[in-house]
Structure formats: C-alpha cells, structure tokens
Amino acid sequence: MTAYEACPGVGEWRAGIERIAAEDPLAAHGVAGYVITTPAPGRVRPALAPLLTQDG
Secondary structure: OOOOOOOOOHHHHHHHHHHHHHHOHHHHOOOOOOOOOOOOHHHHOHHHHHHHHOOO
16 A cells, blocks of 8 residues: 555545646646646655555
C-alpha cells in the first residue's frame, strides 16, 4: 500500500484538480502547463511514515 492509497479521497481530489487545470484557457491553448504534486504524508510529517508503510 502506498501513502496515496492510505489516504481516502486522494484519487477523487487529484482527478478534480487535474480536470480544472486542463480546462484553464492558458493550458488548453498550450501557453501554460501545470504539474500537480501530491506530497507524501510521511515526508510532510515524518512521524506518520511508519504508520503509512505498515501492512494491514
């Protein structure tokens, strides 16, 4: 299980953000682009890393 799978709703959240970015007029016409990054919770809060890497 990855950190992303351990966080319910991240997939829906990310899909919505990607849709909004794709619909931006600047991105739609190739003037701008977006890189959407989801931080790994264990990197943001190191104390969470052991919890997110355990099986089960």
